[in-house]
Amino acid sequence: MRKVLLPPLSLIVAAASLMAADPAWKSKPAAQWTEEDAKQILAASPWAKEITATVTRRLTEDQLREGGQMGQPQGVGNEGVDPKGSGEKVSLNVFTGPGGDDRSARSLPRPITLKLRWESALPVRLAELKSHEVESPTLDVDGYCIAVYGVPNANFKGDPKDLGKPLKGLAALKREAKKDVRPVSAEVFRLEDGVVVVYLFPLSAEISKKDRQIQFEAQIGRIVVNHTFDLREMEFMGKLEL
Amino acid sequence: MTRKSIMTALSCFALVIGAESLGVPAYGQQVPRNVAQASDVSTAPTQVQPVFGAIAGVVRTSSKLPIVGAMVTVAKADGKGIWTTISGSEGIFSIPNVAPGEYLVTSQADGYPDTTVSKLQITAGRATRTDVIMAANVTPQPAVITANSSTTPPAAPRDKAKQSLLARLVKPQPALVSKSQTAPPDTVASLKYPPIAAFGIPVANTPTADVGTPLPVPQDAPAPAQAPTAAPAATAPAAAPAASALPDALSAPAPGPAVDNFTPFAFADFTWMNATTRSKDTVLDTKFFTPEIRFDTNYMTDFNQPHDHTIVGATESFRSGEVQIEQESVGGDFHWQNVRGRILFMFGMFATTTPRNDASYAVGQWDLRGAYKYTSEAWGGYHFNVNHGLNVDAGIFVSYIGLFSYYNFDNWTYQPSYVSSNTPWFFNGVRVQWFPTNKLKIEPWFINGWQSYAKFNGHPGLGGQLLWQPTEWFKLVANQYGYGQDNLGLPHTERIHTDDSIEVRYYNKPDKMGVDKIAYTLTVDAGCQYGGGIQCTGAPSKNKDSFVGWMMYNRVWFHKDLFAVTVGGGDMSNWGRYLTLLPPINGADAVTGSPYFTQLPGQRAHMWDSTVTLQYMPRQYITWWGEFGYRHSDIPYFAGRGGVTPPGYQVGGTNGAPGQFACMSGAPSGASDLPTATTNCASSGGVWFPDLRRSEAKISVGVMVKF
Numbered sequence: 001m002r003k004v005l006l007p008p009l010s011l012i013v014a015a016a017s018l019m020a021a022d023p024a025w026k027s028k029p030a031a032q033w034t035e036e037d038a039k040q041i042l043a044a045s046p047w048a049k050e051i052t053a054t055v056t057r058r059l060t061e062d063q064l065r066e067g068g069q070m071g072q073p074q075g076v077g078n079e080g081v082d083p084k085g086s087g088e089k090v091s092l093n094v095f096t097g098p099g100g101d102d103r104s105a106r107s108l109p110r111p112i113t114l115k116l117r118w119e120s121a122l123p124v125r126l127a128e129l130k131s132h133e134v135e136s137p138t139l140d141v142d143g144y145c146i147a148v149y150g151v152p153n154a155n156f157k158g159d160p161k162d163l164g165k166p167l168k169g170l171a172a173l174k175r176e177a178k179k180d181v182r183p184v185s186a187e188v189f190r191l192e193d194g195v196v197v198v199y200l201f202p203l204s205a206e207i208s209k210k211d212r213q214i215q216f217e218a219q220i221g222r223i224v225v226n227h228t229f230d231l232r233e234m235e236f237m238g239k240l241e242l
Numbered sequence: 243m244t245r246k247s248i249m250t251a252l253s254c255f256a257l258v259i260g261a262e263s264l265g266v267p268a269y270g271q272q273v274p275r276n277v278a279q280a281s282d283v284s285t286a287p288t289q290v291q292p293v294f295g296a297i298a299g300v301v302r303t304s305s306k307l308p309i310v311g312a313m314v315t316v317a318k319a320d321g322k323g324i325w326t327t328i329s330g331s332e333g334i335f336s337i338p339n340v341a342p343g344e345y346l347v348t349s350q351a352d353g354y355p356d357t358t359v360s361k362l363q364i365t366a367g368r369a370t371r372t373d374v375i376m377a378a379n380v381t382p383q384p385a386v387i388t389a390n391s392s393t394t395p396p397a398a399p400r401d402k403a404k405q406s407l408l409a410r411l412v413k414p415q416p417a418l419v420s421k422s423q424t425a426p427p428d429t430v431a432s433l434k435y436p437p438i439a440a441f442g443i444p445v446a447n448t449p450t451a452d453v454g455t456p457l458p459v460p461q462d463a464p465a466p467a468q469a470p471t472a473a474p475a476a477t478a479p480a481a482a483p484a485a486s487a488l489p490d491a492l493s494a495p496a497p498g499p500a501v502d503n504f505t506p507f508a509f510a511d512f513t514w515m516n517a518t519t520r521s522k523d524t525v526l527d528t529k530f531f532t533p534e535i536r537f538d539t540n541y542m543t544d545f546n547q548p549h550d551h552t553i554v555g556a557t558e559s560f561r562s563g564e565v566q567i568e569q570e571s572v573g574g575d576f577h578w579q580n581v582r583g584r585i586l587f588m589f590g591m592f593a594t595t596t597p598r599n600d601a602s603y604a605v606g607q608w609d610l611r612g613a614y615k616y617t618s619e620a621w622g623g624y625h626f627n628v629n630h631g632l633n634v635d636a637g638i639f640v641s642y643i644g645l646f647s648y649y650n651f652d653n654w655t656y657q658p659s660y661v662s663s664n665t666p667w668f669f670n671g672v673r674v675q676w677f678p679t680n681k682l683k684i685e686p687w688f689i690n691g692w693q694s695y696a697k698f699n700g701h702p703g704l705g706g707q708l709l710w711q712p713t714e715w716f717k718l719v720a721n722q723y724g725y726g727q728d729n730l731g732l733p734h735t736e737r738i739h740t741d742d743s744i745e746v747r748y749y750n751k752p753d754k755m756g757v758d759k760i761a762y763t764l765t766v767d768a769g770c771q772y773g774g775g776i777q778c779t780g781a782p783s784k785n786k787d788s789f790v791g792w793m794m795y796n797r798v799w800f801h802k803d804l805f806a807v808t809v810g811g812g813d814m815s816n817w818g819r820y821l822t823l824l825p826p827i828n829g830a831d832a833v834t835g836s837p838y839f840t841q842l843p844g845q846r847a848h849m850w851d852s853t854v855t856l857q858y859m860p861r862q863y864i865t866w867w868g869e870f871g872y873r874h875s876d877i878p879y880f881a882g883r884g885g886v887t888p889p890g891y892q893v894g895g896t897n898g899a900p901g902q903f904a905c906m907s908g909a910p911s912g913a914s915d916l917p918t919a920t921t922n923c924a925s926s927g928g929v930w931f932p933d934l935r936r937s938e939a940k941i942s943v944g945v946m947v948k949f
Contacts, residue, residue: 053500054500054501056500056501056502056508057511057522058523059505059508060519060521060522060523060524061524061527061532061534061574061575062518062519062521062524063507063508063512063513064505065575065584066506066507066512066518067505067506067507067508067631067677067680068506068625068630068631068632068633068675068677068683069505069506069625069631070532070575070576070577070582070584070625071527071529071530071532071575071577071578071582072527072529073505074529087523087525088522088523088524088525088862090525090863090949091861093860093861094860094861094864094947095860096860097804097860097861098802098804098860099801099802099803099804099805099859099860100752100758100799100802100803100804100859101802101803102522102860102861102862103522103523103862104522104523106523107522107523109500109501166627170504219502219503219504222502224500224501224502224503225500226500
C-alpha cells in the first residue's frame with residue numbers, strides 16, 4: 001500500500017512545489033494563463049505590489065500659514081484621507097489632560113494600503129485582458145505607466161489631466177547613479193472604491209536590467225508613496241517588461 | 243510594398259510579438275481546439291479548411307508616411323459584422339478571420355479626417371490588401387513616424403511588438419468615457435474604459451499580426467450601448483482602508499519615514515519651537531474660513547507695589563495687582579483657491595498698549611491709531627504655485643523681529659526679554675513670501691516703517707526675513723531691516739537693524755515620563771541710526787544711536803509635554819534709547835515723549851532681565867502658567883511704589899500734558915524744561931516726579947486659550 005501511495009503523493013508534492021515555485025508568468029505561456037493566474041499577476045506580482053504608504057499628518061492652520069499655505073489643501077490625496085471622527089475632541093475639562101498627547105488621530109501620520117501596478121508592462125496588459133478587467137487606466141501616450149490604486153475618493157470632479165496636474169511634479173523614478181526620471185503626465189481616474197493615479201514616465205528613461213532596482217516615489221496630496229521594484233524580477237519571456 | 247512583402251513583414255512581426263506569438267487569444271475569444279499554436283502558423287493553412295479571409299494593408303499619409311496607431315474598422319456592408327484593430331509600426335494593420343463578403347474599411351487617426359475605403363471584397367482563404375491614405379487636416383500627431391523609424395536602435399527600451407500591443411490597448415474610444423451616474427461625463431474624472439468594439443469584442447483584442455488564429459464568426463447582435471458597469475471584484479485594486487476602520491493613531495504602528503516633502507516645513511513637527519503654536523489640531527476649519535480665537539488673562543504682582551498699578555517698560559506686562567485681560571482676539575484665515583486673507587481683531591489691553599509705541603500716527607490726519615487699534619492682523623493676498631509657494635500679501639501683519647510671537651500663547655515665556663519686547667510687533671506694508679524649497683522661506687518687506695501705521699518721513703522701510711528649518715531640531719531665522727526714516731521729527735535719520743535667532747532642540751525623548759525634551763533659543767540683535775546729525779558709532783557726545791542685545795532661553799518639558807519650565811533672560815544696550823520703551827509717565831507715549839525719561843541721541847539705556855516660567859498644558863488649546871521675573875536697568879526706569887501717575891489721578895491717569903513736568907498737585911507745569919517747571923510749580927508744592935527704580939521683580943500667573 002505504501003509503495004502504491006508514495007509515487008502519486010510524490011508527484012503531487014512535486015507538482016505543488018513546482019506550482020508554488022513558479023508563478024504563472026514564469027511557468028506558462030500567456031495563452032495558458034487561467035483567470036486566476038491573471039488575477040494574481042494583477043494583484044501580487046513583480047509588476048503589481050500592495051504597499052503600505054503614509055498619510056502624512058493633517059497640518060494645523062498655523063502650520064499651513066507658516067508654510068505659506070492657507071486652508072487645508074484640496075484635491076486628490078488631500079480630501080477624503082482623514083477618517084470621519086478623527087478630528088480633535090475639545091474637552092470641557094481644562095484642568096487636567098494628557099498634555100502633549102492631546103491630539104487627534106489625524107494629527108499623526110498613519111499607514112494606508114495602496115497598490116502599485118506597472119500598467120504598461122506586457123504581462124499586466126495581458127492579464128487585464130485575460131481577467132476581463134475593464135477598468136484599467138488608460139493613457140493616450142506610450143511610456144512607462146505606473147498606476148497607484150486605492151487613493152481615497154472625495155467625489156473629485158474635473159478633467160483627469162487637471163486633477164493630476166499638481167501630482168505630476170511630485171513623482172519620480174529613481175535609480176542608482178542616474179538622474180531621476182520625472183513623469184510626463186499624471187492623470188486621475190475615479191473608481192468605485194477610490195481613485196487611481198496614473199503616472200506616465202517617458203521611454204527615454206531607458207530603464208534596463210542593469211539598473212537592478214528602481215524606486216518609485218510619489219506624493220499624492222498627503223499620501224507619500226515610496227516603493228522599490230526589483231527589475232531582475234520583472235522579466236517576462238526573457239525580457240524586462242515595464 | 244507587394245502583398246508578399248506585407249505578409250512577410252507580418253509573419254516576422256508575429257515571431258517577435260512575445261505573448262501573441264504564443265497564440266494568446268484576444269479577450270473574449272475562445273481558441274478552438276483544432277487551432278495550431280502560433281509556432282505552427284506556417285502549417286496551419288494545411289490543417290484548417292479555409293473559411294475566412296483576411297484584410298491587411300498600410301495606413302499612410304498622403305505623403306506616403308506610415309501612420310501608427312490609427313484605428314482601422316472593417317464593417318460588413320450588410321451590417322452583420324464589424325472588426326477593428328490599430329495600425330502598428332510602419333502603419334501596418336491586419337485583420338484575420340474575416341467572413342467573406344463586401345466590406346467598408348474606415349481608418350481613424352488623430353489629426354486626420356476619417357477615411358473610408360468602400361466595397362472591399364473579401365474571399366475565403368485569401369488575404370486582401372487595401373491601403374488607406376489619410377490626408378492630414380492638422381499637424382500630424384507624434385503617432386506619425388518617418389519611414390526611417392524602423393531603424394530605431396535595438397537599445398530602445400521596448401520593442402515594436404510591445405509598442406504595438408500598447409497602442410492597441412491604450413487607444414481610447416471616445417464614446418465610452420464615464421461610468422459616473424452622479425455627474426456628467428465631461429465633468430467627472432472617471433476611469434476610461436478600454437475601448438469596446440461592436441459585438442462586445444474589445445478593440446484591443448484583435449491581434450495585429452495573428453493571422454493564423456481564427457476568430458469565431460461574429461454573431462449578429464446589437465452592439466452594446468454601454469460599457470460594463472463594474473470590474474470583476476476579484477481583480478479590482480485593493481481599496482483604501484475603510485473609513486469605519488478608524489485606526490487608533492495614537493497606538494498605530496509607527497509610520498515609515500515618508501513625509502510631506504513639498505509643503506514648506508511640513509516634513510517635521512516644529513510645535514516644540516518658541517513663537518510657534520503648539521497645537522496639533524485645528525478644531526474647526528472649512529474650505530473657505532478657518533476661525534481663530536485667543537484669550538489671554540493674567541494676574542501680576544510687581545514687588546515694587548506701584549500704587550497706580552502700572553507696570554513699565556514691557557509690551558506684555560501692564561498692570562499690577564489686578565486680573566487683566568491682555569488679549570481677546572477673534573478672526574481667522576480666509577482661503578479660497580489661491581486667494582487668501584487673514585484678520586485677527588485685538589481687544590483687551592493689547593488694543594491700547596501696543597499702538598502707543600508707534601509715533602507715526604502723528605504724521606498728518608485721520609487718526610491712524612484709532613483706525614488700527616483693534617486690529618493686530620489684517621491682510622490679503624494671493625498664493626502663486628511657484629516652487630514651493632510664492633505669496634504676495636498686503637496689509638497689516640505681525641512682524642517676526644525678536645523671535646517671540648506677538649501672541650503669548652505661542653511663547654515659552656510670558657515676558658520676553660528686551661530684544662523681543664521692545665522690537666516691532668506689527669508692520670504695515672507689503673510682503674512677499676517665497677519658498678524656494680520646503681525648508682527655506684525668503685520674505686522681503688516693503689513697509690511704512692518700524693512698528694508704524696504710517697510712514698514717518700521720506701523713506702519707507704525695507705527689510706526681510708530668511709527662515710531656514712532644515713531639520714526638526716533646528717531653526718534659523720534672520721530678520722534684516724533698513725532704509726526707513728523712522729523717527730518723528732528726525733527726517734534724515736535712517737535706521738538699520740539685524741535680528742537673528744536660532745532654536746535648537748538638543749534632547750528629545752517624547753515617550754519619557756520625566757524629562758522628554760530640552761531646547762534653547764538664542765537671539766542676537768544689533769542696529770543703529772545714522773544721518774541727520776546722528777551716527778552709529780563714536781562718543782556719546784557725537785549723538786551715538788545704536789542697539790546691541792541678546793537673549794537666551796532654555797526650556798525643559800516634562801511628563802510628555804504636560805509641563806515645561808523655561809529659564810532665560812537677556813540684555814540690551816541702547817544708545818539714544820530709540821528702542822527703549824517709554825515709561826507711560828503721566829500717560830506719555832511715543833508721540834508725546836516725557837520730560838521724565840528722555841530719549842535723546844547719545845543717552846544710554848542698559849538693561850537686563852531674567853525669568854523662570856512654568857507652564858502647565860493639560861490640553862493643546864489651554865496653558866496655565868506662572869512666572870517669576872526680575873529686570874534691572876542702569877538708569878531709573880521701572881515703576882516704584884509711587885508709580886508713574888501724577889497726583890490727583892486725572893482722567894486716564896494723566897493730567898493731559900504728558901510732555902510737560904507735572905506739579906505736585908497733579909496739574910501741568912506748562913513746561914518741559916525743569917527750571918521753568920520748577921518756577922511754575924512753586925505755588926503747587928513743587929514739581930512732581932515719578933517713582934522710577936532700577937529694578938523690578940514680579941510674579942505673574944495666568945491662563946491662555948487658543949483655538
